[in-house]
Amino acid sequence: MAKENETVMVPLKSKDFAKGKSAKKQSFPIGQANKILGLSNSQWELDSKDFDWNGKEIVKVKK
Amino acid sequence: MDCNCPAPTSLTEIVAEACGVDLKQIQKLAFQRDGSIFDSGATSDILELSSWQGFTSASDDTKIVITPLIGGDPTIEAGEAITTGGGDNSTLNGVEEVEGVNPSSFSCLFKSLSSTAEKQLKALICEKNLVVYLFLQGGRIAVAELSAQTHTGFPIQSVFVSDRNNAGFGTKDTVNMSFELQEGWSDNLVVLKPNFNPLTEL
Numbered sequence: 001m002a003k004e005n006e007t008v009m010v011p012l013k014s015k016d017f018a019k020g021k022s023a024k025k026q027s028f029p030i031g032q033a034n035k036i037l038g039l040s041n042s043q044w045e046l047d048s049k050d051f052d053w054n055g056k057e058i059v060k061v062k063k
Numbered sequence: 064m065d066c067n068c069p070a071p072t073s074l075t076e077i078v079a080e081a082c083g084v085d086l087k088q089i090q091k092l093a094f095q096r097d098g099s100i101f102d103s104g105a106t107s108d109i110l111e112l113s114s115w116q117g118f119t120s121a122s123d124d125t126k127i128v129i130t131p132l133i134g135g136d137p138t139i140e141a142g143e144a145i146t147t148g149g150g151d152n153s154t155l156n157g158v159e160e161v162e163g164v165n166p167s168s169f170s171c172l173f174k175s176l177s178s179t180a181e182k183q184l185k186a187l188i189c190e191k192n193l194v195v196y197l198f199l200q201g202g203r204i205a206v207a208e209l210s211a212q213t214h215t216g217f218p219i220q221s222v223f224v225s226d227r228n229n230a231g232f233g234t235k236d237t238v239n240m241s242f243e244l245q246e247g248w249s250d251n252l253v254v255l256k257p258n259f260n261p262l263t264e265l
Contacts, residue, residue: 016111
């Protein structure tokens with residue numbers, strides 16, 4: 001499980017991009033990324049196979 | 064208003080507008096520390112909900128906080144002219160001289176706020192460099208346009224949030240809020256219709 005460590009950056013991509021535009025990608029500190037994905041109407045999703053969203057928090061994928 | 068030199072070579076053109084611009088009712092406010100912008104050329108298009116969610120979830124100077132729905136009486140009173148003289152010997156021909164413009168005053172009240180929300184609103188009193196985004200009826204947003212791609216809020220100062228008013232039986236408690244919008248605040252005002260409803264989705 002990823003710790004609430006602000007130095008860990010999590011890549012996200014937006015889901016609400018307009019037609020003709022590509023999804024915007026941005027990395028957020030993991031604490032902020034947890035807040036964003038935790039929103040009921042979140043317009044972001046993970047953009048990395050290194051992390052997973054378990055519905056409550058972002059967890060590091062074990063390889 | 065800066066009337067110092069260099070003066071324009073001719074009068075500044077006034078565009079003939081076909082459409083009116085009215086804010087109508089201000090229904091929510093969003094505050095942010097001054098210094099951040101929405102940039103549609105980068106990753107923060109002001110018209111997209113994802114951009115706002117990026118700012119509302121931040122834990123640094125870029126964070127945006129949003130008030131509950133305004134309960135009533137949202138108004139902006141434009142600042143009056145600062146004048147000197149008039150009808151006396153202190154100015155040329157005794158004509159009143161315009162020397163500046165006062166800031167504009169926003170005020171509104173919130174109804175039936177919890178003490179938690181009241182206290183959180185009051186935390187804004189201690190902030191010195193804020194900008195405000197105005198969420199308008201119909202889900203529109205009034206912002207300051209820096210360029211075609213970049214927008215920010217209107218600079219404000221002197222935020223005040225009152226203690227709770229109580230008028231007794233059959234009434235709702237109210238909390239008054241006010242702040243001053245910098246002189247010239249509406250010079251670059253644009254009203255945008257985002258791809259989401261800021262009144263219900265933020």
